[in-house]
Amino acid sequence: MKVILFGASGMVGQGVLRECLLAADVELVQIVGRTAMGLKDPKLREVVHGDLWNYSSIEPALTGFDACFFCLGVSVAGMTEADYERVTFGITLAAAETLARLNPLMTFVYVSGAGTDSTERGRTMWARVKGKTENALLRLPFKGAYMFRPGVIQPLHGIKSKTASYRVLYTLTKPVLPLLRWMFPSYVLTTEDIGRAMLAVARRGAPKRVLETKDIRALAGG
Numbered sequence: 733m734k735v736i737l738f739g740a741s742g743m744v745g746q747g748v749l750r751e752c753l754l755a756a757d758v759e760l761v762q763i764v765g766r767t768a769m770g771l772k773d774p775k776l777r778e779v780v781h782g783d784l785w786n787y788s789s790i791e792p793a794l795t796g797f798d799a800c801f802f803c804l805g806v807s808v809a810g811m812t813e814a815d816y817e818r819v820t821f822g823i824t825l826a827a828a829e830t831l832a833r834l835n836p837l838m839t840f841v842y843v844s845g846a847g848t849d850s851t852e853r854g855r856t857m858w859a860r861v862k863g864k865t866e867n868a869l870l871r872l873p874f875k876g877a878y879m880f881r882p883g884v885i886q887p888l889h890g891i892k893s894k895t896a897s898y899r900v901l902y903t904l905t906k907p908v909l910p911l912l913r914w915m916f917p918s919y920v921l922t923t924e925d926i927g928r929a930m931l932a933v934a935r936r937g938a939p940k941r942v943l944e945t946k947d948i949r950a951l952a953g954g
Contacts, residue, residue: 733934734760734797735798736763736800737761737800738763738764740769744926745804746887747888747889747891747927748803752801753773753775758931761775762777762793763778763779765780766781794831797831797835799930800827800831800839802840802842802843808857821865828869832873832874839876839937840874840876842877843880844865844866845859848879848881878943880929880943882926883945884921885922886923926948926952929948
């Protein structure tokens with residue numbers, strides 16, 4: 733299986749990348765981003781591309797893939813709705829529309845979030861924009877498109893968030909997250925769970941196209 737990954741430097745993306753590199757049936761993981769991560773692995777290939785709203789110049793490098801794991805996202809803090817939509821909806825759809833055209837048999841997995849608003853009319857701005865993004869992705873002609881809606885995420889294997897406030901939060905909650913995951917398995921996932929579940933969806937699909945925390949955990953085997 734050949735996988736293309738967006739957002740590999742983020743907390744979720746790091747976890748997904750790790751699981752892809754460990755999977756015996758994954759022969760290639762290509763990460764696409766604005767800057768090189770400098771990682772070394774026989775399975776890994778990096779494509780540095782500055783304009784995430786336009787992929788015409790690198791289309792030859794985006795063909796021949798079986799799955800795309802789209803983990804790229806930004807914090808909504810301090811952003812207007814227009815700016816947040818330009819990044820969250822704009823970048824995602826620019827990549828997805830290109831990939832759907834070049835790889836019609838591809839499975840596309842998008843990391844959204846718990847509480848996403850599929851009606852696109854709710855009061856919470858980020859949830860409306862995420863809902864709009866999900867709905868647009870589900871209309872694209874992929875072999876399969878799946879929306880992951882994780883809630884609380886426990887980072888494993890030394891993985892850290894790029895966002896300073898999140899790093900502080902995870903440092904403070906690190907002692908209790910394993911307990912919370914045990915007590916509330918339908919609300920807490922690990923980065924490992926998300927990566928394994930994405931691979932499971934790429935291999936076999938899933939019973940439904942919008943997957944909440946408990947669905948993701950079940951697919952991960954947890």
